[in-house]
Amino acid sequence: xxxxxxVRVLITVMMMGILxxxxxxxxxxxxxxxxVIAQTTDATSLDPPQVGSRPDANIIAHMxxxxxxxxxxxxxxxYLANDYRLSDDGTEITFTLNEGLTCHDGSPLTADDVVYSFxxxxxxxxxxxxxxxxxxxASVGYxxxxxxxxxxxxxxxxxxxxxxxxxxxEVHIYCRESYEDRTLEEAANFPIGSGPYQFVEWVKDDxxxxxxxxxxxxxxxxxxxxxxxxIPESSTRTAELIAGNIDIIANVPPDQHEAVNxxxxxxxxxxxxLRRIYVGFNFTDQFETAGSEGAEAxxxxxxxxxxxxxxxxxxxxxxxxxxxxxxxxxxxxPPNDNPDLEPYPYDPEMAEELLDAAGYxxxxxxxRFEVTLMAGRNRYxxxxxxxxxxxxxxxxxxxxxxxxxxxxxxxxxPLLVSQQAGPLYFVGSGGGNWNPLYEMADFANEASxxxxxxxxxxxxxxxxxxxxxxxxxxxxxxxxxxMLEVFYNDPPWLLLYSxxxxxxxxxxxxxxxxxxxxxxxxxxxxx
Amino acid sequence: xxxYLVSRLLQSIIVIVGVTFFAFMTLQLAGDPTYLYVSDxxxxxxxxxxxxRLGFDRPLxxxxxxxxxxxxxxxxxxxxxxKMPALDLVMTRLPATIELTLFAMILGLVLAIPIGILSATxxxxxxxxxxxxxxxxxxxxxxxxxxxxxxxxxxxxxRWLPISxxxxxxxxxxxxxxxxxxxxxxDALRHLILPxxxxxxxxxxxxxxxxxxxxxxxxxxxxxxxxxxxxxxxRSVVGRHAFRNSLIPVVTILGLExxxxxxxxxxxxxxxxxxxxxxxxxxxxxQRDVPVVQAAVISFSFLFVLLNLLVDLVYARxxxxxxxx
Numbered sequence: 020x021x022x023x024x025x026v027r028v029l030i031t032v033m034m035m036g037i038l039x040x041x042x043x044x045x046x047x048x049x050x051x052x053x054x055v056i057a058q059t060t061d062a063t064s065l066d067p068p069q070v071g072s073r074p075d076a077n078i079i080a081h082m083x084x085x086x087x088x089x090x091x092x093x094x095x096x097x098y099l100a101n102d103y104r105l106s107d108d109g110t111e112i113t114f115t116l117n118e119g120l121t122c123h124d125g126s127p128l129t130a131d132d133v134v135y136s137f138x139x140x141x142x143x144x145x146x147x148x149x150x151x152x153x154x155x156x157a158s159v160g161y162x163x164x165x166x167x168x169x170x171x172x173x174x175x176x177x178x179x180x181x182x183x184x185x186x187x188x189e190v191h192i193y194c195r196e197s198y199e200d201r202t203l204e205e206a207a208n209f210p211i212g213s214g215p216y217q218f219v220e221w222v223k224d225d226x227x228x229x230x231x232x233x234x235x236x237x238x239x240x241x242x243x244x245x246x247x248x249x250i251p252e253s254s255t256r257t258a259e260l261i262a263g264n265i266d267i268i269a270n271v272p273p274d275q276h277e278a279v280n281x282x283x284x285x286x287x288x289x290x291x292x293l294r295r296i297y298v299g300f301n302f303t304d305q306f307e308t309a310g311s312e313g314a315e316a317x318x319x320x321x322x323x324x325x326x327x328x329x330x331x332x333x334x335x336x337x338x339x340x341x342x343x344x345x346x347x348x349x350x351x352x353p354p355n356d357n358p359d360l361e362p363y364p365y366d367p368e369m370a371e372e373l374l375d376a377a378g379y380x381x382x383x384x385x386x387r388f389e390v391t392l393m394a395g396r397n398r399y400x401x402x403x404x405x406x407x408x409x410x411x412x413x414x415x416x417x418x419x420x421x422x423x424x425x426x427x428x429x430x431x432x433p434l435l436v437s438q439q440a441g442p443l444y445f446v447g448s449g450g451g452n453w454n455p456l457y458e459m460a461d462f463a464n465e466a467s468x469x470x471x472x473x474x475x476x477x478x479x480x481x482x483x484x485x486x487x488x489x490x491x492x493x494x495x496x497x498x499x500x501x502m503l504e505v506f507y508n509d510p511p512w513l514l515l516y517s518x519x520x521x522x523x524x525x526x527x528x529x530x531x532x533x534x535x536x537x538x539x540x541x542x543x544x545x546x
Numbered sequence: 547x548x549x550y551l552v553s554r555l556l557q558s559i560i561v562i563v564g565v566t567f568f569a570f571m572t573l574q575l576a577g578d579p580t581y582l583y584v585s586d587x588x589x590x591x592x593x594x595x596x597x598x599r600l601g602f603d604r605p606l607x608x609x610x611x612x613x614x615x616x617x618x619x620x621x622x623x624x625x626x627x628x629k630m631p632a633l634d635l636v637m638t639r640l641p642a643t644i645e646l647t648l649f650a651m652i653l654g655l656v657l658a659i660p661i662g663i664l665s666a667t668x669x670x671x672x673x674x675x676x677x678x679x680x681x682x683x684x685x686x687x688x689x690x691x692x693x694x695x696x697x698x699x700x701x702x703x704x705r706w707l708p709i710s711x712x713x714x715x716x717x718x719x720x721x722x723x724x725x726x727x728x729x730x731x732x733d734a735l736r737h738l739i740l741p742x743x744x745x746x747x748x749x750x751x752x753x754x755x756x757x758x759x760x761x762x763x764x765x766x767x768x769x770x771x772x773x774x775x776x777x778x779x780x781r782s783v784v785g786r787h788a789f790r791n792s793l794i795p796v797v798t799i800l801g802l803e804x805x806x807x808x809x810x811x812x813x814x815x816x817x818x819x820x821x822x823x824x825x826x827x828x829x830x831x832x833q834r835d836v837p838v839v840q841a842a843v844i845s846f847s848f849l850f851v852l853l854n855l856l857v858d859l860v861y862a863r864x865x866x867x868x869x870x871x
Binding site for chain 2: 047060061063146203204223252254255258261262432433437
């Protein structure tokens, strides 16, 4: 055979090969022992103190255990620890570990490892920027940790904090022996955990594979393996779900719900999420100085109350978010909210009456005052549409609202965290259902984030400070209710809704989505 | 030839330095990246501390000079998000991108040649019209839309091919596991077809049109007429005399083609969940992971410049008029 003939034959065989390849099976459905979950982004790090995003935290939560655990209904239950005690002044919490715990490399897990996990996370040399050092330690006032005995470790706080147990339940524990001699790069890529599943493989931007750690008996997972796939495009995620290749996906856009529900292979689970979506009022003087008449108007409590009546939240939910929802009555999610407070109804006439009474009548053009509403794009569910709808609703009661939509990360967040967003700003704040104070901590201080608008109502902040001296839960609840009433009557937020979350779940499994955006699958089982 | 080579090398270096400068400036001009590394609850002091730690408080020219000095030493910095060397992140994903790009390039070229020739030799027939219609359609379709359509029809509707994902061949090959690489080939091909077609359609259409037009030009040359007059079979006239000469412009665009395909993978890798450099760039831009974006852009530009240099040298070899000019 001549050289050119050989090349021709080779090309023909290759082309036929390519054409015949499709004839083999296309889809690769997971086996009965494997659960496949698709997330939008890959993990950035598998080192617990470096973990800051929800997708990363979901993965970590299956490989690393915590001292206590927050269940889906908000109950805080023992996990690696079986008990805890609080010192008299409330600044020291001593945890008692279960016996016989080990990490995935076989190292015994003792109190020293708990102390190491806390101290490593707080060590400035490591420069961790994840949720544990960045939020938990700052919120709980973490000072240090020490070993009491082989199974007892004490966490030392700067002050008493009634939600300390819940906050500390977000700190993942691992063994000193597993991590002490490792570089940060090794720790980020090859985790050695302490939880129900052990790390097997991470193919960057593709998948993470974990297998059940048989020696862990504090949880009984329903699957031997979990594969966390990364599929950034929502249409692709949905197609994989319908094709039966994926068991769970999060953040299904409303326009894809029908396709999922009609597929027979999967269904949509809609849950009332805990992320509180609101329009904040900025009370700083910068906007008045710049000549914004709306900035002055919103400092008037009566105006802010009037504006609550101008927004039809139920319609926003049903038309723009694809689900029914109840308007928020405050900054605390049910069931921890104040039950005596009714959400403000949609009543534009009432809004107009109150605005008239507050001294802001319509002028010849029908405008009461102008105000700017700033928002980032594409961070929350259908946020652009929601913001435009809010601007429209405010316009209808005579408040001419200029919607300023911008890039969320590059433009909006810098303005927000430097308190320069406003006079109105649209944003969401993550919540929890395990203690109202966790959500109320958004207003822990008059002049620091996430009190982005510098709301400084003394009736709120005096009570907030008094909580540090209250140990009785009933007394604490009474103060909480009073504070929520203050918030309701002098609202620093234009109250909207808690963002609904949509999960696509394969019909081959039984699994219930949680309200707190966590994808935890220990209780998932094959149907 | 040496003078030509030196001149092209110098031009390439200038291009790479220019790319590094623009990549650096574009990212810096988009805003202060510090805010992506602080919690919403961070105070002004914490933000300032982190800004200082990350080096974003230093003048831009200082940041750039430091970066260039390190880059020349092979240090592209550490990812601000993953804490891993930026170049390593790019290199671990490069094999997947090269697999996809090469596949699309081969698909685009191997199919374009017969289609272009067929269209040229059947000029003015309904077949020619149909091919040109397809070519215009192929060039007009956004790759994002085409990718989704292929997923919905071929992947989900017919269930012929995987909807997303990647099976590696180059990676095990580079790490010496030839057996795994070979055993992965059939599955890898199945995963390559949909994203490969999505990327290749545009260049296939463009190449087919280019080959058609150059073929038409060559077919009207005197030497082709002479070949026909000598009584050669039409197959020989087209294949041996016309086709070879019509390939010169195709060789020229091959280098550019690679660059075009590399830019196309950013969208396609996202749609098909392909773990390549395109997605890394996309994610890193969103996370404002400056060192990774810079490492990826510079690696891409280096590859692009290198390939074009090679193409120019081949071209100069094929056509001596180029180096003489």
